[in-house]
Amino acid sequence: xxxxxxxGRRRRVLFFPLPYQGHINPMFQLAGxxxxxxxxxxxxxxRFNAPDASAHPAYDFVSVPDDGxxxxxxxxxxxxxxxxxxxxxxxxxxxxxxxxALLERQRARAEDVACLVADSHLLTLLGVARGxxxxxxxxxxxxxxxxxxxxxxxMLCDKGYLPVQESSQLDAPVVELPxxxxxxxxxxxxxxxxQLREVLSRVVTAVTTSxxxxxxxxxxLEADELAALRRDxxxxxxxxxxxxxxxxxxxxxxxRQDRGCLDWLDGQPPASVLYVSFGSLASVSASDLxxxxxxxxxxxxxxxxxxxxxxxxxxxxxSISLPDGFDAATRGRGVVVSWAPQEEVLAxxxxxxxxTHCGWNSTLEGVCAGVPMLCRPFFADQMGNARYVDHVWRTxxxxxxxxxxxxxxxxxxxLMGAGEPGAGMRRRALELKNSAAASIGEAGSxxxxxxxxVSLIQSM
Ligand code: UDX
Numbered sequence: 001x002x003x004x005x006x007x008g009r010r011r012r013v014l015f016f017p018l019p020y021q022g023h024i025n026p027m028f029q030l031a032g033x034x035x036x037x038x039x040x041x042x043x044x045x046x047r048f049n050a051p052d053a054s055a056h057p058a059y060d061f062v063s064v065p066d067d068g069x070x071x072x073x074x075x076x077x078x079x080x081x082x083x084x085x086x087x088x089x090x091x092x093x094x095x096x097x098x099x100x101a102l103l104e105r106q107r108a109r110a111e112d113v114a115c116l117v118a119d120s121h122l123l124t125l126l127g128v129a130r131g132x133x134x135x136x137x138x139x140x141x142x143x144x145x146x147x148x149x150x151x152x153x154x155m156l157c158d159k160g161y162l163p164v165q166e167s168s169q170l171d172a173p174v175v176e177l178p179x180x181x182x183x184x185x186x187x188x189x190x191x192x193x194x195q196l197r198e199v200l201s202r203v204v205t206a207v208t209t210s211x212x213x214x215x216x217x218x219x220x221l222e223a224d225e226l227a228a229l230r231r232d233x234x235x236x237x238x239x240x241x242x243x244x245x246x247x248x249x250x251x252x253x254x255x256r257q258d259r260g261c262l263d264w265l266d267g268q269p270p271a272s273v274l275y276v277s278f279g280s281l282a283s284v285s286a287s288d289l290x291x292x293x294x295x296x297x298x299x300x301x302x303x304x305x306x307x308x309x310x311x312x313x314x315x316x317x318x319s320i321s322l323p324d325g326f327d328a329a330t331r332g333r334g335v336v337v338s339w340a341p342q343e344e345v346l347a348x349x350x351x352x353x354x355x356t357h358c359g360w361n362s363t364l365e366g367v368c369a370g371v372p373m374l375c376r377p378f379f380a381d382q383m384g385n386a387r388y389v390d391h392v393w394r395t396x397x398x399x400x401x402x403x404x405x406x407x408x409x410x411x412x413x414x415l416m417g418a419g420e421p422g423a424g425m426r427r428r429a430l431e432l433k434n435s436a437a438a439s440i441g442e443a444g445s446x447x448x449x450x451x452x453x454v455s456l457i458q459s460m
Contacts, residue, residue: 021280029247088124144225219445220435271352277306295408370433
């Protein structure tokens, strides 16, 4: 096993996550993995969604001012792009100053900086590090398939797939990138298309100008997509996932997780519970909340539902009201929490289905738990992830179009009911779970890639 101490010197790896839950988690999992191999860790972060340093006493933390950043969490493509642009802009000068100071201090220690691992959305900050002589690696949150989409984005625009002109085109296949349909591509409004193209092109540049691309995925899940990336990119690709299964557990949750729901799950029959969560950023309309609630209630199944503060547009963040009659209709059958220990919930034997927005972490966590998924994607890579779940891995169903309680009830019944097609989905989900476990086992594809990554960092 390759370790930091192999060359006799202690090496420090620097991290800079994008400040959203779904991006912070894999970054900390990777940091945990490298720390366990003997590297010292420094995490640079902005004040917005700052990580809890006390949860990681072995790491150093450096706060970088983010003056001018919007204060709210983004819940649309447009708001996310604005945030990404402003993190890069606001942090450029203060990051340069703090990194230069750190490098100066390190010279006096028996330790040196090996590299910076930054989110692939932080092109400016990766450039700052290289300007100061620090090699860089880009951690791209998302599937290999999604990153292929980003590299193909100019072609998709040139061929007229994007921006989407008519909603009637959404089901049309993207011939050059199967199995995507136009509606599965990351897209924005026509007005914001130019900005999206620029933001995504910066991601690709961040990767191609770094010393390597790190992806939280595994070979058996995306063999063709990873092979295509290795063929097309001039930098090495390290698929080291599923990171949450490889890395020592250390909480990077920004919200307090309600662990009481695990006790409730202990009392439920095996594979009986539907777990419902739409991740850390997506928001729903008040009417979709009502349809979701009645779809869950009418399914007749036990459920655990995460209603995150701020989930419902227009509702006060701290108090989300469920429709009249919902409590009575589901009494004794369900639990609602504001944030759950999701990885443990999904791994619990009582959970038999996962209604997800298909953020990449949730998708991968669902895959690793062997749980079939009910997909209701919102934006960005989520439609493409749902496409892989229901069309490629065939471990779930997607609810398309307007959300209606009848559709929800039918989808839950398909997913969790006896007989086909649910039984086939559950069988394939278990096969994928086993492949995920094999990938991080001895000589598994991800274990081999982790060793190669550690060797590369050691040599930097
Ligand atoms: C964002 C983007 O919206 C998505 O497109 C991209 O793929 C990832 O980043 P996000 O909403 O953060 O998605 O979802 P996801 O990637 O699924 O990450 C959410 C994380 O929060 C997961 O690691 C999940 O385990 C955790 N979580 C979620 C909890 O710990 N508790 C919960 O109750 C819900």
